[in-house]
Structures are given as C-alpha cells and as structure tokens.
Amino acid sequence: MDGFTNRQVIRITGVTERQLTYWRKTGLLCPTAHTAGGHARYSFHDLIALKAAKRLIDAGVSVQRMRKVIVSLVRFLPTIDQPLSEVSLVATGDVVLVFHRGVAFEAITGQEWVLPIAELQRDVVRDRAANPIPVQEELFPAWPVANGEGGGRTGNRAVS
Secondary structure, eight states, X not given: OOSBOHHHHHXXXXXXXXXXXXXXXXXXSOOSEEOTTOOEXXXXXXXXXXXXXHHHHHTTOOHHHHXXXXXXXXXXXXXXXXXXXXXXXXXXXXXEEEEEXXXXXXXXXXXXXXXXXXXXXXXXXXXXXXXXXXXXXXXXXOOOOTTSOOOOOOTTOOOO
16 A cells, blocks of 8 residues: 555654644544555645644644634635645744635635735736826825815925
C-alpha cells in the first residue's frame, strides 16, 4: 500500500507525534487510508494539509480557530475536498487569510480582504477614456475651510 507512515509524516512535516495523534483522534486531520492491519497511511495531500496546520499553529493560530477555518472553507468553497492542501493560507495573528483563484478573503467570515488594485486601475483607465476630464477643469475643486470662515482652495494657491 502506498502512503506515508506516522514516522515519515513526523519527520517530513515537523508535526509532533502528540499533535498527529490528537488531530487524528479529534478528526481535524485524518489519514487518507489504513493498511489491512489498521496502520494509518497519509497521502501527499495529507502531508500538505499537515504542514499547513503546523505552520498555522506555529503562527499562533489555535487548534479551535483552525477547525473553524476548515469548516468555513468547506462552506465557502464547496468544491474543495481538502481545504488546507488546496488553497494558500496566510496567518496574521489570529486572522487567517485565504488566497484562492485570484481572490483573497478572511477564512472564517468570507469577507474579501484585498482590494484588487489592478482591476481598479483598469476601470479608471476605461472611465477616463470614455469620459475625459477637460484640461481646464480642476481635479480638486475648492472646498470650505473647516473653521467656518469660508474661503477655500482655488487653483494651486494655498489658503492661509
């Protein structure tokens, strides 16, 4: 039977025997297969998931938070079978960001995290081409001064 033994998994991923046993017993990360004698065998995808889990733990993400991340990823990305091995994750404190198909979002809430700057730039260029600003029009027209005295900025002159 193909697959990696517990000893190989521990050596390759840096996960401790205690972590591996606990994660398997609690259902967090289980081996893909077992031998006829009942010994666990981990696939390469399992190794990726275990390494990702280890890195999240090392980054300060709790096991409970990681469990929530996995449940949320399965809910947000129903076509993913093994969330920890099929997406890219970044932990910033207790926040886990997911990068999947060019989109970044917070793993538990699903809230998009990164403003797609390149997409916004294309929209601005497209809008400027369709609606050019006349040269004499100011980009920032005059506005009232905060202290209520009136006045403001016109042209390039500074207001005292």
